[in-house]
Structure formats: C-alpha cells, structure tokens
Amino acid sequence: xxxxxxxxxxxxxxxxxCKACETACNQENSSKGARHxxxxxNYEVEKTESVYLSxxxxxxxxxxxxxxxxxxxxxxxxxxxxxxxAESCEGCKLCVEACPFQAPKYNHETNRVDKCNFCAEKVExxxxxxxxxxxxxxxxxxxxxxxxxxxxxxxxAKIPMSYFTKPSIQFRSDxxxxxxxxxx
Amino acid sequence: MxxxxxxxLLTHPLQSIKFLTPLNDEEVFFQRVCEDLxxxxxxxxxxxxxxxxxxxxxxxxxxxxxSAVQLTNVIGIVLxxxxxxxxxxxxxDLFTAFQVPVIQIIEALKKxxxxxxxxxxxxxxxxxxxxxxxxxxxxxxxxxxKATNLPLIFVDPIYKITWKxxxxxxxxxxxxxxTEQRPSWLQSFFYDLEAFxxxxxxxxxxxxxxxxxxxxxxxxxxxxxxxxLTPSNPSNWKKEWLYKLASLISISKQKDSEMEExxxxxxxxxxxxxxxxxxxxxxTIIEQxxxxxxxxxxxxxxxxxxxxxxxxxxxxxxxxMELHDFIQKNFNERGNSFIINFQxxxxxxxEEKNVNEKAVHKKVVKNFFQxxxxxxxxxxxxxxxxxxxxxxxxxTRHLNKSFQEAKMALQLGHEWSKEENVFHIEDLGVLRxxxxxxxxxxxxxxxxxxxxxxxxxxxxxxxYINTLKYFILHDMSIQEASQGLFIHQNTLRKRMxxxxxxxxxxxxxxxxxxxxxxxxxxxxxxxxx
Numbered sequence: 071x072x073x074x075x076x077x078x079x080x081x082x083x084x085x086x087x088c089k090a091c092e093t094a095c096n097q098e099n100s101s102k103g104a105r106h107x108x109x110x111x112n113y114e115v116e117k118t119e120s121v122y123l124s125x126x127x128x129x130x131x132x133x134x135x136x137x138x139x140x141x142x143x144x145x146x147x148x149x150x151x152x153x154x155x156a157e158s159c160e161g162c163k164l165c166v167e168a169c170p171f172q173a174p175k176y177n178h179e180t181n182r183v184d185k186c187n188f189c190a191e192k193v194e195x196x197x198x199x200x201x202x203x204x205x206x207x208x209x210x211x212x213x214x215x216x217x218x219x220x221x222x223x224x225x226x227a228k229i230p231m232s233y234f235t236k237p238s239i240q241f242r243s244d245x246x247x248x249x250x251x252x253x254x
Numbered sequence: 255m256x257x258x259x260x261x262x263l264l265t266h267p268l269q270s271i272k273f274l275t276p277l278n279d280e281e282v283f284f285q286r287v288c289e290d291l292x293x294x295x296x297x298x299x300x301x302x303x304x305x306x307x308x309x310x311x312x313x314x315x316x317x318x319x320x321s322a323v324q325l326t327n328v329i330g331i332v333l334x335x336x337x338x339x340x341x342x343x344x345x346x347d348l349f350t351a352f353q354v355p356v357i358q359i360i361e362a363l364k365k366x367x368x369x370x371x372x373x374x375x376x377x378x379x380x381x382x383x384x385x386x387x388x389x390x391x392x393x394x395x396x397x398x399x400k401a402t403n404l405p406l407i408f409v410d411p412i413y414k415i416t417w418k419x420x421x422x423x424x425x426x427x428x429x430x431x432x433t434e435q436r437p438s439w440l441q442s443f444f445y446d447l448e449a450f451x452x453x454x455x456x457x458x459x460x461x462x463x464x465x466x467x468x469x470x471x472x473x474x475x476x477x478x479x480x481x482x483l484t485p486s487n488p489s490n491w492k493k494e495w496l497y498k499l500a501s502l503i504s505i506s507k508q509k510d511s512e513m514e515e516x517x518x519x520x521x522x523x524x525x526x527x528x529x530x531x532x533x534x535x536x537x538t539i540i541e542q543x544x545x546x547x548x549x550x551x552x553x554x555x556x557x558x559x560x561x562x563x564x565x566x567x568x569x570x571x572x573x574x575m576e577l578h579d580f581i582q583k584n585f586n587e588r589g590n591s592f593i594i595n596f597q598x599x600x601x602x603x604x605e606e607k608n609v610n611e612k613a614v615h616k617k618v619v620k621n622f623f624q625x626x627x628x629x630x631x632x633x634x635x636x637x638x639x640x641x642x643x644x645x646x647x648x649x650t651r652h653l654n655k656s657f658q659e660a661k662m663a664l665q666l667g668h669e670w671s672k673e674e675n676v677f678h679i680e681d682l683g684v685l686r687x688x689x690x691x692x693x694x695x696x697x698x699x700x701x702x703x704x705x706x707x708x709x710x711x712x713x714x715x716x717x718y719i720n721t722l723k724y725f726i727l728h729d730m731s732i733q734e735a736s737q738g739l740f741i742h743q744n745t746l747r748k749r750m751x752x753x754x755x756x757x758x759x760x761x762x763x764x765x766x767x768x769x770x771x772x773x774x775x776x777x778x779x780x781x782x783x
Binding site for chain 2: 073132133134136138142144145146164167168170217234
C-alpha cells in the first residue's frame with residue numbers, strides 16, 4: 071500500500087493577507103468557545119523579508135498528538151488526514167502542548183480539544199476544503215500525492231518548523247510577493 | 255474410429271491418474287474401451303478397463319492384469335481403484351516388459367468415456383481445475399516426468415531451479431548443466447524470458463552430440479513466471495502433456511496470484527488501520543488479525559527496521575521482499591513474531607507473553623532484534639541496519655503509539671544513543687519527555703543557553719553546537735569526544751574553554767552540564783529533518 075497523503079500548499083508570493091481562509095474556516099466550524107482552527111502568522115525570514123503563513127493542522131506523517139493522547143483519540147485516515155475524536159476527549163491538553171504547530175485548540179466551553187480535519191467529508195466527496203475554496207488568489211491550495219515524492223519546499227530552510235513530525239505542508243514562492251496599497 | 259492412448263489420457267484429470275508402468279514412447283491407438291476380454295474381436299485394439307469394485311474377485315488382480323497384457327489386442331490397461339494400489343517392483347517390471355502401460359485412475363470412467371473417448375476440451379479444463387491446487391505442482395510434474403519418461407526442471411525468472419527430481423543419472427546431469435548455464439543465461443537474458451524462450455538451446459554431450467532443450471513457459475498476467483526445461487525434442491503427444499502441465503500451473507498460479515494480491519492489499523489496509531488507530535474497537539483488531547494467524551489478544555512489541563547506505567536498494571521491492579523473507583524464515587522460531595513490508599519499511603511485531611516482568615522482557619526483545627541485525631549485517635555487509643522499538647502496550651489498539659515511538663526512537667537514537675543500532679524508546683530518557691512539552695517554551699529555554707553559540711556557528715562557521723553534542727554524548731570525556739569529532743584533545747579543550755566563555759557557564763560543572771545538555775537536545779529536535 072503506497073503512502074498517499076493530502077498536503078496543503080502555501081504560495082507565499084500569492085498571499086495578500088486577506089485572511090479569508092481563517093475567516094471561512096472559523097465560520098464553517100465555529101461553536102461557542104471555539105478558537106480558530108486556522109490562524110494567520112507573519113514570520114520574519116530575514117530582517118528585510120517576512121512571509122505570511124496560513125497555518126492549521128499539518129496532518130503530519132509522524133504526528134505527536136497520536137502518541138501523546140492518553141485516550142488514543144487521534145487517528146490517521148488512509149488518505150493521511152489526522153482526525154480527532156472529540157467525543158471521547160477529556161481535555162487534558164497534552165496534545166495542545168505537544169503539537170509543534172499548536173494545531174489542537176482547547177475549547178474552554180466544552181472542555182474538549184478541537185482541530186482541523188482537512189474538511190475530510192468535503193475532500194472525500196470531491197470538494198475543496200473550506201479554507202482552500204475561500205482563498206481569492208489561490209495562494210492556499212491542496213494536493214494529493216505519494217509520501218515518497220520529494221517536494222519542492224522553498225522556505226524549508228528558512229522557517230524553523232519542527233520537521234521531525236514530517237508536516238504535510240509545502241511552502242512555495244512562485245512569484246514575488248504582492249502588496250496592495252490604497253489610492254491616496 | 256481410433257484414438258491414441260496417450261491423447262485419450264490427456265482428457266483425464268492429471269490428479270486422478272497414476273502411472274504404474276510408463277507410457278510407450280510411440281503413440282498407440284485403440285478403437286474402444288473394453289470391460290470384458292471375451293468380447294474383443296479379431297484385429298480390434300482395445301484398452302482394458304478394470305473396475306476394482308465390479309470386477310470378478312475370484313481371480314487376483316495381478317493375474318487379471320497379467321493375462322490381459324499378454325493379449326496382442328490389448329494396448330493398455332486402465333485400473334480404477336479409489337485407493338493407492340501397491341504392486342511389488344518385480345510385478346511392475348514384468349508388466350513393463352510387455353510394453354502394455356498399466357494406469358491406475360482414482361475416478362471411475364464415466365459412460366461417455368467408454369462410448370465417446372473423452373470429453374470436450376472445455377469440460378476437461380473445468381474438471382481439471384476443480385481439484386487443482388498450486389501445491390500439487392511437484393507431484394504432478396513428477397507424474398508427467400514419469401509418463402513421458404523425460405527429465406523435467408522448473409526455473410524461475412532468474413533461472414534458479416525451483417523444482418527438479420534427481421532419480422536418474424540423466425536427471426542429475428541435466429540439473430547440474432542448468433546450474434552451470436545460469437550465469438551465462440543471466441548475462442544474455444536478464445529478466446527477458448521471452449527472448450530466452452525464442453533462443454534455441456542445446457546441451458552438448460561428452461560424445462559431442464547436442465541435445466535440444468525444450469522450453470514450456472508458465473505464464474501469468476505479468477509475464478512468464480517459470481519455465482519447464484526438458485533435454486529432448488519430444489514427440490507430439492509428449493509436447494501436449496508438457497503444455498498441459500504448464501497451462502494448468504499457469505491458470506492455477508494466476509488464480510493464486512490474484513488471491514495473493516487481494517490478500518496483500520487487505521493486509522496492508524489492516525496494518526495501516528492498526529498503526530494509525532483507525533479501528534473502533536480492540537475486538538475488531540483481534541478478529542481481523544486472526545485472518546493471518548496473528549494473536550492480537552496479547553500485547554505486542556513493535557519495531558521499525560531501517561536500512562541505510564543505499565537508497566535504491568531500500569526502494570527496490572524485490573530486495574525488500576528478500577530481506578523480509580530472510581527475517582521471516584530465520585527468526586520465526588519464537589513462533590510469535592511476524593514481519594510486514596509497509597511503506598518501504600519493515601515492521602516487526604513480537605508478541606509479549608508476559609507483561610509483568612517489563613525490564614526483563616525489554617532486554618529480551620532488544621537482544622532478539624540485535625540478533626536479527628547481526629544476521630542481516632552478515633548477509634548484506636554493504637548495508638547499515640537499525641531498529642527502533644516502541645513501548646509495549648497492554649492493548650494492541652495502542653500499537654499506533656508504539657509505531658510512532660519506534661520511528662521516534664529510530665530517528666533520535668541515531669543522534670543521541672550510545673547503542674549502535676537497536677534503539678528503544680524507553681532508553682531515550684529526557685529526549686522522550688522533551689517531545690511532549692510545549693515547543694515555544696523549550697526553544698526559549700534552549701536559546702537562553704545557546705544563543706551566543708548559535709550566532710557564532712552561523713556567522714563564523716564554528717562548530718560549537720556539534721562539539722557540545724559530542725561532549726555530552728561522551729559524558730564529558732575529552733578523549734572520547736575528540737575521537738568522535740576527529741580532532742586533537744587540545745583542540746577540543748580549547749573549544750570548550752571558548753564555549754564556556756561565550757555562554758558564561760562551566761560545562762564541567764554538573765548542574766551547568768545538565769542544563770546545557772538539555773538545551774542542546776532541544777535544539778537538535780527542533781532542527782531534525
């Protein structure tokens with residue numbers, strides 16, 4: 071069985087910081103007390119260069135959350151999506167602490183953890199995940215490939231991510247970053 | 255209407271035939287199957303059929319056959335007997351001397367056999383396949399070799415002998431010749447069996463005479479899987495027998511290969527779901543595991559075997575399978591372990607009999623894996639083998655954790671363990687703990703200690719972090735660390751002085767050493783690729 075996996079792909083050159091991905095995801099998955107599953111961060115690569123990263127769960131190949139959950143609530147589906155069974159969650163927050171991307175979010179109202187599930191039902195039905203569908207510049211996309219394929223990751227060396235968990239995300243920069251200014 | 259005895263016998267399932275004496279080299283023809291010798295007409299050629307149940311018991315079976323073989327009208331004797339019939343060799347030799355073949359069948363002849371001499375070829379195949387199993391290949395080949403009086407050898411796609419019998423001098427010599435020819439065949443027809451089949455081959459004898467080599471392919475969906483070799487250019491009826499044997503094995507293997515593929519796919523899905531926690535309950539795991547004889551009622555150790563040095567070898571499915579088979583064959587004596595080829599890695603599951611004596615069993619399991627690694631290194635010295643072992647959980651439902659731990663042990667073990675090639679997650683100590691803590695806090699802690707060294711490494715190309723790593727790994731031993739870094743002891747001492755100056759601590763002090771070593775370990779996790 072080949073190790074196929076869904077990946078998020080972020081083209082930092084196309085991103086215009088509109089945060090449509092974050093907003094759409096939140097609208098889709100909002101509930102009382104829920105924190106945003108996807109968040110937008112600005113990372114300074116060098117003193118003169120910064121990149122905007124739209125981050126949520128990266129559905130790692132070696133997910134730490136799977137190891138640490140005492141209730142064994144995490145599983146990785148055959149398409150590589152890491153899902154969390156919130157029904158049995160005790161809210162111990164171990165996964166929240168351990169995840170290098172802070173993907174699991176603790177909901178103080180429900181006392182349970184919530185996280186991105188790649189909009190598994192939509193994707194399996196042939197549709198786009200909400201965040202990808204809402205991106206106006208196609209900066210955030212997704213694809214499906216074999217894990218053995220070596221991906222071209224432009225920022226891998228510059229962004230100090232925990233690559234040990236083998237996150238399923240690709241950073242590209244196909245064209246120079248765009249900035250939009252209001253007419254004076 | 256006449257029909258040849260040899261071709262008529264082809265219409266019977268091979269499994270149901272037993273040749274008590276060999277068939278004649280030349281085809282012999284007959285007009286009908288006769289059950290009563292007194293009904294034979296003058297100039298009529300018949301096959302005498304003896305039904306073991308219906309026959310006249312006043313006369314012994316040997317005498318009945320003996321009187322029949324002496325008749326010139328009888329060209330063959332077919333004896334129906336559902337059980338094995340044993341004749342002394344002398345009796346068999348006597349029958350052979352009359353050159354009238356005696357054949358036992360374990361299925362009684364049907365009426366249409368007697369009247370119409372056989373069935374339609376399609377009906378015949380259906381009957382034949384009903385009982386045929388791939389395990390029957392050896393006995394059937396033996397049977398055909400006896401009937402045709404030909405030495406037979408089966409070779410695989412790399413011309414390795416997979417089946418032979420060495421009951422006669424010719425068979426032994428032929429097998430030796432095939433073994434000797436293998437290197438040159440490999441050179442000329444490496445995995446090109448179609449070209450090999452087209453190439454006329456001959457076996458040169460001591461007297462200078464050449465013997466033609468007959469080749470009968472066993473084809474599967476993905477090409478020729480095996481070839482039957484025989485050292486002669488057989489007569490037509492013998493060729494038909496050999497093609498029948500090859501075709502039967504082809505169809506049967508095709509069926510088996512489809513089943514094998516299906517089973518492999520099912521097994522891969524099971525293993526994926528097991529190690530990525532996709533089962534709803536322990537009960538489902540136990541039930542499905544039974545399909546392959548795996549007892550998931552008991553806890554299991556899970557290890558990941560990694561092969562280094564040559565990337566092409568690891569991704570080669572054939573080599574992986576060879577390694578898999580080698581381990582499975584040599585290390586299954588525990589009777590409770592099994593190995594799975596999974597996503598270019600080998601997973602080894604070892605059943606734990608006793609979960610109470612944890613420390614003892616961890617040692618036993620590590621020793622077991624060390625034995626595997628030693629054997630693999632001996633067989634393939636050009637590769638580097640290492641194994642990561644996860645914790646043994648009481649519930650097999652938690653094997654997903656064990657799998658991630660084994661991978662973690664494997665990756666971190668290479669960096670931080672003193673063990674050479676077997677790394678247990680429980681031996682990683684503080685490293686394991688660091689994995690589960692908040693990364694931001696950890697990185698802040700690490701940077702507080704290492705910032706000046708990181709800046710120096712980045713800007714001046716100094717190797718302070720790596721130097722510290724070796725210093726920690728060798729428990730402050732300047733001698734061992736300098737050997738590990740391939741530098742002089744004084745160089746290392748000088749570097750350590752500089753490190754102490756930059757971080758404002760004394761790494762020879764126990765308390766400072768602990769803090770710095772944790773900081774370096776955090777740093778190493780953060781930048782692992």
